Structure formats: C-alpha cells, structure tokens
Amino acid sequence: MPDTQILAVAAYLPLLRFDRKAARSALGWSGLGGSGRGTRAVAGWDEDSLTMAVEAARGTLGSGDGADIARVTFASTSSPFIDRSQSGVLIEALQLNPAVEALDVSGTRRCAVAALSRALANGVAGAELVVAGEDRHAQPGSSASMNWGAGAGAVLVGKGQGIAKVLTRACVNFDLLDFYTSAKGGDPYAAEDRFVRDEAVAHVYGPAFRAALKQAGLTGADIAIAVVPEPVSGTYGQVARGLKMTAPNVCEEIAASAGELGSAMPLFGLSLALERANAGDRVLVAGFGNGCEVLILEATGKPAAATATEALDRGAVFNNYLRFLSLTDSLSLDWGPRAEVNQKTSASTLARHGRDTHGFVGGRDARGNVQFPKTPIPVSPLAEGPEQYEDVVLRDVPAKVTSVTADRLNFTPDPPFYFGLVQFENGARVAMEYCDCEGATPKVGDPVAMRFRVKAIDRQRNFRTYFWKAAPIERPVLAKETK
Amino acid sequence: MASGIKDKVVIAGMGCSTFGERWDMSSDMLMVEAFQEALADSGLEKKQIEAAWLGSALDDVNVGNSALPLATALRLPSIPVTRVENMCATGTEALRGAVYAVASGACDVALALGVEKLKDTGFGGLPIRTKGSVNDLWMPYGSAPGTFAQLAGAYSARYGIAADELKKAMAHVSWKSHQNGALSEKAHLRKPVSMETILNAPMIADPLGLFDCCGVSDGAACAIVTTPEIARSIGKNHLVSVKALQVCASNGWESQYGEWDGSYVRNTRIAARRAYDEAGISDPRADLGLTEVHDCFSITELVTMEDLGLSDDGRAVFDVLDGKFDRDGAIPCQVDGGLKCFGHPVGASGLRMAYEVYQQLLGRAGERQLSDVNFGLTHNLGGQPSNSVAAVSVLGRIE
Numbered sequence: 022m023p024d025t026q027i028l029a030v031a032a033y034l035p036l037l038r039f040d041r042k043a044a045r046s047a048l049g050w051s052g053l054g055g056s057g058r059g060t061r062a063v064a065g066w067d068e069d070s071l072t073m074a075v076e077a078a079r080g081t082l083g084s085g086d087g088a089d090i091a092r093v094t095f096a097s098t099s100s101p102f103i104d105r106s107q108s109g110v111l112i113e114a115l116q117l118n119p120a121v122e123a124l125d126v127s128g129t130r131r132c133a134v135a136a137l138s139r140a141l142a143n144g145v146a147g148a149e150l151v152v153a154g155e156d157r158h159a160q161p162g163s164s165a166s167m168n169w170g171a172g173a174g175a176v177l178v179g180k181g182q183g184i185a186k187v188l189t190r191a192c193v194n195f196d197l198l199d200f201y202t203s204a205k206g207g208d209p210y211a212a213e214d215r216f217v218r219d220e221a222v223a224h225v226y227g228p229a230f231r232a233a234l235k236q237a238g239l240t241g242a243d244i245a246i247a248v249v250p251e252p253v254s255g256t257y258g259q260v261a262r263g264l265k266m267t268a269p270n271v272c273e274e275i276a277a278s279a280g281e282l283g284s285a286m287p288l289f290g291l292s293l294a295l296e297r298a299n300a301g302d303r304v305l306v307a308g309f310g311n312g313c314e315v316l317i318l319e320a321t322g323k324p325a326a327a328t329a330t331e332a333l334d335r336g337a338v339f340n341n342y343l344r345f346l347s348l349t350d351s352l353s354l355d356w357g358p359r360a361e362v363n364q365k366t367s368a369s370t371l372a373r374h375g376r377d378t379h380g381f382v383g384g385r386d387a388r389g390n391v392q393f394p395k396t397p398i399p400v401s402p403l404a405e406g407p408e409q410y411e412d413v414v415l416r417d418v419p420a421k422v423t424s425v426t427a428d429r430l431n432f433t434p435d436p437p438f439y440f441g442l443v444q445f446e447n448g449a450r451v452a453m454e455y456c457d458c459e460g461a462t463p464k465v466g467d468p469v470a471m472r473f474r475v476k477a478i479d480r481q482r483n484f485r486t487y488f489w490k491a492a493p494i495e496r497p498v499l500a501k502e503t504k
Numbered sequence: 505m506a507s508g509i510k511d512k513v514v515i516a517g518m519g520c521s522t523f524g525e526r527w528d529m530s531s532d533m534l535m536v537e538a539f540q541e542a543l544a545d546s547g548l549e550k551k552q553i554e555a556a557w558l559g560s561a562l563d564d565v566n567v568g569n570s571a572l573p574l575a576t577a578l579r580l581p582s583i584p585v586t587r588v589e590n591m592c593a594t595g596t597e598a599l600r601g602a603v604y605a606v607a608s609g610a611c612d613v614a615l616a617l618g619v620e621k622l623k624d625t626g627f628g629g630l631p632i633r634t635k636g637s638v639n640d641l642w643m644p645y646g647s648a649p650g651t652f653a654q655l656a657g658a659y660s661a662r663y664g665i666a667a668d669e670l671k672k673a674m675a676h677v678s679w680k681s682h683q684n685g686a687l688s689e690k691a692h693l694r695k696p697v698s699m700e701t702i703l704n705a706p707m708i709a710d711p712l713g714l715f716d717c718c719g720v721s722d723g724a725a726c727a728i729v730t731t732p733e734i735a736r737s738i739g740k741n742h743l744v745s746v747k748a749l750q751v752c753a754s755n756g757w758e759s760q761y762g763e764w765d766g767s768y769v770r771n772t773r774i775a776a777r778r779a780y781d782e783a784g785i786s787d788p789r790a791d792l793g794l795t796e797v798h799d800c801f802s803i804t805e806l807v808t809m810e811d812l813g814l815s816d817d818g819r820a821v822f823d824v825l826d827g828k829f830d831r832d833g834a835i836p837c838q839v840d841g842g843l844k845c846f847g848h849p850v851g852a853s854g855l856r857m858a859y860e861v862y863q864q865l866l867g868r869a870g871e872r873q874l875s876d877v878n879f880g881l882t883h884n885l886g887g888q889p890s891n892s893v894a895a896v897s898v899l900g901r902i903e
Contacts, residue, residue: 358627362645367637378641392760394642400760424658424766424890428650428709430629437709440644441654442759442766442890450762452890454644462710465661465766476641488642 025144026183027318031080032292032329033073033173034279036337036457036496037063037348041167043340048162055167060338061280062170063348064156066434067456067475070097070285071107072487073173074154075114075473077288079416080328081150081177086414087115089179091147092122094140096133096284098202099157100125101485110487111152113379114473116414130250133174133284134308138316140178141187148179155283160208161351165200170280172332174288184295184322185304191233194312195224199252218253225313226260230305233315234264237303241266244317245302248272248290250281250309268305271297278333278499284308293329295320335496337459348435360432364479366486381471381489383449384410391415391449416471416489419446425455427462434478443469443491457492468494508782511902512607514743516730517546520859523723523847524692531560531567531621531724532577538724538852539578539617546728547738551581553728554611558587559598559618561850561886562631566621574617591886592798593751594618595725595854596895600749602729612734618856619724620849630720630850649717651888652801653709658766659807663818671711673821674802675702678715680830681799681838685845687871692721692847716802721847725855727862732902744865745902747783747879750775751895759890769804769885771894772811776883780813783898785879788813792835792898793877794864796857798885799842805829808883809837812896831872839864839872854895857882861899 038060045057064073074095095108108123122145126132133153140149154173159165197220200211226249234240241264249257249270257270271293272286282289287308294304298320308314339345346352374394376382383393386408390401393415397407425441432438439455439462455463456474463469469491476488519541521534529537543550558574560567567573571585590597595618602614625631630648634640660670679699685691697715705714735743752775758764776788785791795812799805809820814835815828823829829837840846840860843853861880863869879900886893 358625359629359632362632363634364640366640370637370641374638374641390761394638396756400756402757402761424654426646426650426653426657426709426712427707428647428653430649430708431645431647432632438644438646438650440646440650444762448762450760452643452759465657477645486641 024180025141025178026181026321027176027185028148028179028181028183029081029083029177030184030292030295030324031077031175031326032289032332033077033080034062034332034336035064035068035073035171036459037065038278038336038338038499039063039345040338040340043342044167044345047342051162053162055164059277061167062172063345064171065456066348067490068156068171069101069475070099070154070156070173071101071110072473072475073156073171074152074175075111077154077173077175078111078115078150078152080326081175082115083325087117089148090117090121090150091145092149093117094124094126094136094149094151096126096136096151096153097155098127098130098132098283099155100127110379113376114487116380116382129310130283131308131310131312131314134287134306134314134316137176137178137288138190138314141316142190144180148177151176151178151288153285153288155285157283158208158350161346163209164211165209168276168281170282172279172282172285172289174285174292176288176291184324185318185320188303188317188319189233189237191229191236191315192312193225193229196311197221197225214253218256218259221252221256221309222260222263225309226256226307227263229307229313229315230260230264233305233317237317239303239317243303244268244305246271246294246298246304248287248294248304248306250286250307251276252309275333289329292324295324296327296330334499336499337497338499356432364477365482366479366484371486378488381415383413383415385413386410391445391447393449393451413447415445415449418449420444420469420471420491422463422465422467422469423450424465425463454490455492456490457496463493470494509603509607509749510747510782510784511732511745513603513729514732514735514745514902515727515862516548516613516735516740517542517544517728518726518859518862519545520690520725520856521723522690523721523849523856525623526722527623529722531573531619534621534722534724535574535577535617535619538726542726542728547740548613548728552613553580553583553615554613555583555602555605556580556585556615556617557598557601558585559594559616559851559855560587560620561589561591561594562620562622563589565631566624567619590893592800592850593854593884593886593893593895594851595856596882596884596897597751597854599727599855599858599897600751602727603746603749606729606731613728613730615726615728616855617724617726618852618854620851621722622720622849623722628719647709649709649712649801651890652804653712654766655807655889656711656803659803662765662767665821667711670821671703673806673824674716675699676824677799677802677805678702678844681842681844684831684839684872685841688840688846691841691845692719693841693845712801712803718800718843718848721849723847723849723852723856725852725859727855727858742866743902744862744899747898747900748779749897750778750782751893753893754887754891766889768807769811769889769892769894771892772808772883772885772896775894775896776812779896779898783879783900785898789835791879792881793879794836794839794861794874795881795883796840796842796860797837797883799838799844800848800885804885805837812881812883836874839874854882854884858897858899865899865901
C-alpha cells in the first residue's frame with residue numbers, strides 16, 4: 022500500500038428528522054408504514070445530494086482552503102443531474118483550484134467506498150477529496166420510503182500524518198438484487214428481505230470480509246468498530262457471528278435515527294467510527310451494492326471535529342406525514358398562481374457569475390470594504406469609479422442578522438419563507454434567505470452560519486441553481502429517544 | 505444654483521377613477537374615466553395638451569409597455585408621450601415629468617396619468633417577477649409584505665419597543681385608514697374595521713397581519729398641469745401649485761454597505777429634506793395640513809412619520825397611539841383612506857395622493873374636508889426599504 026492515509030473525515034445530516042411513528046399512523050389503514058421505530062433524516066426542500074456533500078466536504082477542510090486538493094470525486098446514486106458535473110459545482114462551492122481533477126461516480130451505492138479505496142490505493146500528488154451525498158426518492162408505502170434517509174460524508178486522503186491508515190482492501194462482485202432502481206422507473210424495486218439477508222451473508226459480505234481479514238492477517242475479533250451498511254436489518258449480525266466479529270456496527274445506529282444513507286452511509290459511518298476509535302483500533306468499512314467493497318483501516322488519530330456525532334445528536338423532529346411527502350417529492354400540491362413564476366436560468370449569466378455565486382465570493386475594494394456581489398463601482402460611499410477587487414470568500418465569515426421576516430405570502434415549497442439582510446463581520450452585507458429556522462424566526466443580532474443550498478428550482482425545465490443561505494448557528498439537541 | 509420648481513407650475517385639473525376590483529373595466533377605460541374628470545376640471549381642451557407622461561409599473565398586466573396605451577386610450581393629438589416606471593413611485597414620477605416639462609418652458613400644458621389594472625393577475629397581492637438573470641442567482645424572492653415587515657423587527661431592536669406595543673400602534677395606523685376610507689366615495693375599501701379584528705388577523709409576514717397590508721386595486725389618476733399665467737388666463741382664481749417635487753433612489757448603500765440598521769428609510773429622509781427646502785418649509789409639523797404617504801404596510805406609514813420629520817425618532821409609536829395622525833389629529837394622514845383603503849393601483853397611487861391634497865386645498869373634499877390646510881405632502885416609496893425609490897411632493901395654494 023502506498024503511504025496514503027485518511028487525513029480528515031466529516032459528516033452532514035439535514036436538520037429535519039421525520040418520526041417514523043407518524044408514517045405508521047398515517048398508513049395504518051393500509052398495513053403499510055413500516056415499523057414506526059426511530060426517525061429518518063429528511064432533506065429540506067432546498068437540499069440535495071450535492072448541497073449536503075458540500076457541507077460534509079467543508080468539514081474536511083477545517084480552517085484550510087483546500088489548496089492541497091488535487092482531485093475531487095463526488096459519489097451519489099441520487100444526483101440531481103445525469104449530465105452536469107456535480108463535482109465541478111462542488112469545486113466552485115469550495116473555491117478549489119479549477120484545475121483539480123474532478124470525477125462523478127454513481128451506478129451503485131458502493132461507489133463512494135470504491136472511490137475511496139482507489140484513492141487510498143493509488144494516491145495523487147497532493148490530496149484527494151472523496152465525498153458522497155444522497156437524497157434518494159422512494160415510493161410512499163415502500164420500506165425504502167421509511168428506511169432511507171438523506172445525508173453526506175466526506176473523506177480527505179493524502180500523504181502525511183493522518184487519522185487512519187489502510188491495512189487492506191477487498192472486493193466482491195455479485196449481482197444480488199436486494200433492490201434495483203432503473204433509469205426509467207426512478208424508484209427502487211425490492212426483493213424479499215430474507216432472501217437478501219441470506220444471500221448477502223453467503224455471497225457478498227461473508228467472502229469479502231474473510232478475504233480482507235486474511236489479507237491483513239487479522240481475525241474477526243481484531244475489528245473494533247464496523248461500518249457495515251445493511252441491505253436488510255440483521256445482515257451484519259449474521260455475518261459477524263460467522264466470523265466471530267463482536268465489533269458494534271455504527272451503521273445500525275445511523276440507520277435507526279437518520280436512515281440508510283446510500284452511498285454516503287459508509288463515509289458518514291467512517292466519520293462516526295473514527296470519532297469513537299482509539300489509536301490502534303481496526304475499523305472495517307464496507308460499501309454494499311451488487312457486491313461490495315471492503316477496507317480495513319487502523320485509527321491513528323482523531324478527527325478535528327466530531328461532525329457525525331454532532332449531526333446525529335442535533336436536529337428537529339417533525340411528525341406531519343403530508344409535509345414529509347411534500348418534502349420528498351412524493352406529493353404534488355397545487356401551490357396556486359404565486360408558484361408559477363418563470364425561473365429559467367440564463368446559461369450565459371451562470372457562466373459569468375456562477376463561480377462567485379457558487380463560491381460566495383465577494384470583493385474587497387481599495388478602501389478595504391467587502392461587498393457581495395462585486396459591482397463595477399464599489400458600494401463604498403467614497404468610491405469614485407470602477408475598481409478591481411480582491412476576492413473574499415464569505416462562506417466561513419462570522420455573520421449576524423440585520424433584518425428578517427417569516428414571509429407567508431411568497432411561494433416556497435416549505436413555508437414560511439425566511440429572508441432579510443445579513444451582516445458579515447468583515448463588513449459585507451448581503452440580502453439572503455435564511456434556512457433551517459423550523460418555525461423559530463431568527464432575531465435581529467442573532468449569529469448565523471452560511472449553508473450551501475438550492476436557490477431556485479425551475480420545474481418547467483428541470484434545472485436548479487445554487488447559492489448560500491444563512492442558518493441559525495446552532496441546531497437544537499435531539500431528545501435521546503428520538504436519536 | 506437651481507431655483508427649483510416652486511410655484512412655477514399649477515394643477516389645472518385632476519381626475520381619479522373609482523379604485524377597486526373593477527372587473528368590468530380595462531386599463532384604457534380606467535384611463536378615460538380619470539382623464540375626462542381632469543379635463544373637465546381643467547377648463548382646457550384636449551388639443552391644448554402638448555406632452556404627456558404615462559405611469560404604469562407593471563406593464564405585463566393589461567396596460568402594456570411604451571407610450572401607446574395612453575396615446576391610444578385618450579386619442580391624444582400626436583404629441584410626445586413617455587411611459588415611466590419607478591415601482592410604487594411611478595405615479596409621482598409621471599407627475600414629475602409633466603411638471604418639469606411645463607417648468608422648463610418646453611410646453612404650456614402637460615398631462616400626467618397613472619394607471620394599473622392589477623386585478624387581471626388572477627390572484628391577490630402583486631405579481632411575482634424575476635429580479636433579472638443575475639440577481640435571480642442569489643437575491644431572495646421575498647414578497648412586498650416580507651420586505652417591509654423587516655422594518656418592524658429592526659425598529660423594535662433599535663428603540664427597544666416591545667413587539668406587542670409596536671403591533672398595537674401598527675394596528676392603529678390601519679384602523680385610522682379604515683375609518684377614513686369609509687368617507688371616500690371612490691375608495692376600494694369603505695368599511696371600518698375594529699382594532700380587535702386587525703390585531704387578530706392572519707399573519708402575512710411577521711409581524712404584518714392581513715390588515716397591516718394594503719391590497720392591490722384597479723384604478724387610474726390624472727393631472728393636467730400648466731403655468732400660473734395660463735391658469736389665470738382661463739379664469740382660474742384658486743390655484744394649487746407644485747411647491748416641491750423630489751425623488752431619491754437607493755444606490756445600494758442600505759443593502760450592501762454595513763451602516764444602515766434597517767429601522768428607517770433613508771431615501772424618504774433625503775427626499776423630504778430636499779422637498780422642504782424647495783418648498784421653503786422650515787417647520788413641517790406646523791406647516792403641513794395633511795399628508796398622503798405610502799402606507800403599503802402599517803409599519804411603513806409609522807416609520808415614514810419619523811422619516812418625514814413629523815415624529816421624533818423612536819416616538820412615532822406613541823404619536824400614532826395618541827392620534828396625532830388621525831383625521832382629527834394635529835397632522836392628519838391618509839384622510840382619503842390611503843393605499844390601505846382607497847387602494848393601490850401602483851402606477852396611479854402617487855397621482856391619487858396628489859388628487860386628495862388638491863381637493864383638500866380647494867375645499868372640495870366633502871365629508872373629509874379638513875380645516876386650515878395650506879400645504880399638503882405626498883410620499884411614495886417604490887421597491888423595499890433596503891432598496892427603494894422615494895418620492896415626496898409638496899402642494900399648496902398660490903395667490
């Protein structure tokens with residue numbers, strides 16, 4: 022193995038958690054609705070696999086600017102675009118060097134671990150960011166509708182002192198159809214649970230785990246923490262028994278409170294595992310999907326921040342099943358003529374301004390005042406004429422609410438619409454939307470943090486634009502029983 | 505040094521259509537309704553009009569763009585016609601064009617007409633529009649009440665006014681306008697409403713409830729302006745002149761520069777100061793007999809009282825609750841019901857305000873007539889507090 026290590030990990034969940042009891046209650050008449058146990062993470066109307074991936078990726082940068090990153094891989098099976106480089110938008114959002122190598126991978130949930138495995142095996146000069154985001158749609162009433170959740174995870178790999186090193190990699194290909202999603206169908210079609218569990222143990226996880234342990238010269242008992250996504254509940258327990266693995270599987274915990282996160286599950290789980298691991302602990306990470314990818318890692322340090330723990334501990338629970346259906350694009354409401362505004366995006370405008378809007382890049386004028394957006398003549402009252410600006414990225418600059426309202430007239434897919442003026446510590450002032458308020462209107466002077474979000478969705482043309490929104494700086498702590 | 509326009513131009517005649525849900529009227533019919541009244545009032549003939557300005561803010565709703573809707577509706581005699589648009593300040597902008605034309609000597613008689621046919625949108629509130637292909641990439645799509653509601657939170661924060669105290673004062677603003685609107689024959693809403701109803705209305709944009717918001721209306725208003733000499737030559741003895749007409753547009757300072765605290769409208773303050781200087785008014789609290797201000801929302805009117813210098817900063821809440829701006833108060837505001845009750849066909853509103861002040865100065869306001877009116881002020885506010893166009897005019901008598 023080359024000396025490529027895991028340098029940083031981070032995880033992200035949307036604010037909202039849907040209480041599965043509400044689905045069980047709403048669908049009780051039909052016998053559908055699942056177990057009713059736990060919660061699942063639900064993306065806000067303005068979140069998708071890309072926005073969540075950006076948020077997770079930010080966590081791996083820490084206070085740095087990602088200047089060392091030479092390659093970016095974005096993994097998802099629920100990308101909003103089939104042919105638009107989401108890794109490219111992510112690069113703009115993080116203001117990375119436009120010349121870095123970019124790749125979008127998809128096709129199976131295990132794509133994120135496959136990408137991570139290759140990154141660890143091959144390495145690049147500099148660092149590679151592997152980031153996965155997932156916000157999958159499933160038909161109401163299906164198991165997936167309740168079992169799946171939205172979220173993201175990111176891993177930064179590179180040379181030098183990291184927080185984990187790879188001991189071995191293994192791979193098994195087996196076309197087990199636990200479910201499949203076709204390009205035309207759009208929603209998953211699932212096979213019988215008992216069949217899936219038995220076959221996954223016998224032909225996928227079992228052989229792959231055995232091979233990995235053998236290559237690393239380890240036994241099942243040597244694994245301290247497992248990150249094993251389960252196609253069906255009980256899969257890990259069955260395979261672990263056969264290999265004498267006693268390690269807890271963090272994916273079971275994540276699935277209970279956030280849901281099965283698809284391609285993002287192993288990366289989210291890896292964050293959680295490394296937050297809990299002690300130096301020397303072995304962590305088995307698997308990516309499942311028509312076979313599997315397996316990594317065995319050894320923890321060598323701690324992540325800079327416990328982003329996965331924080332994501333699981335904080336959020337806002339809701340129990341309105343109709344709102345859940347609306348947020349997950351499973352219910353088409355007639356929002357009236359106010360929702361009919363034409364939101365067509367000009368490709369030439371996006372080409373001119375997209376890097377600044379995606380990256381939240383303002384400018385510092387000759388007097389030191391920062392503004393967004395940059396304009397030919399600065400807003401500073403002392404400016405006399407056109408000037409050149411020094412670029413200033415605003416996404417991590419501390420900011421406060423100058424004005425705000427909860428607008429119930431303006432159309433938004435999840436009312437009310439919060440917006441107002443945000444004042445940044447460096448002097449910039451920007452009219453912005455607020456997000457993640459969940460019924461509590463921010464107050465003048467409240468601190469806010471920037472979040473990368475969908476700005477507008479053009480439903481006529483199936484396009485979406487992205488910008489930053491201001492969110493309350495802290496999320497509420499979830500009650501223990503809802504986690 | 506510019507001498508300004510004080511007393512250089514007089515209003516020869518004014519007209520105003522009935523405002524409201526004019527389902528049976530198109531914009532050309534509304535224009536004719538207002539114009540015929542103005543023409544008859546002026547004592548002039550249509551052929552004497554040498555130039556015209558059309559104010560219409562939302563050309564895509566019925567009216568259409570360019571000069572043609574006005575020229576065609578009134579069958580104007582092949583004269584220069586200009587369409588102007590300055591958001592909610594559009595009506596006053598049209599008047600400014602006509603007044604400046606006469607004041608410059610470019611023509612002797614000019615027409616300003618504002619019109620809007622908003623009820624053809626098919627829904628309540630203003631039409632939803634994009635902000636342009638660049639701004640749409642980042643700027644929030646807030647509603648009008650949403651943009652103005654933010655004044656309330658910032659005002660409370662600055663002056664330490666409790667939210668419920670401010671809400672009560674805002675409710676009084678609307679209560680007063682409903683009382684006044686009931687006396688206006690051409691008003692859209694003519695029903696008094698109780699404070700309890702106002703305070704308990706559904707929320708539109710925190711903290712603006714339904715009755716804190718003006719509706720939108722169909723309507724047109726019109727002024728024919730000329731020189732004092734021509735007016736006198738056709739036998740007019742009681743003349744209303746334009747004492748001042750000022751417009752001030754944001755340059756982005758409020759929304760992009762970190763100084764404004766969001767609790768007031770700077771453009772109104774600048775436009776008012778210039779208007780008072782132009783009109784020679786040194787003490788507006790003593791000199792103004794009435795005001796017609798842009799009460800698109802109750803909080804706007806309340807803050808505008810401070811911006812116009814009619815209340816001390818932070819005191820408008822108490823002045824409003826003390827009745828200072830009621831019809832029987834020291835400086836009556838919106839005696840015709842204002843935007844709140846007379847209605848708000850955007851392009852017509854500035855001229856509707858001038859219409860009421862004109863009627864009051866000539867003693868023609870009927871049940872609404874105030875005593876002792878020497879000067880009246882109109883105030884329009886286009887856009888939103890953080891990015892606005894403010895227009896202030898002062899009208900008065902001329903001997």
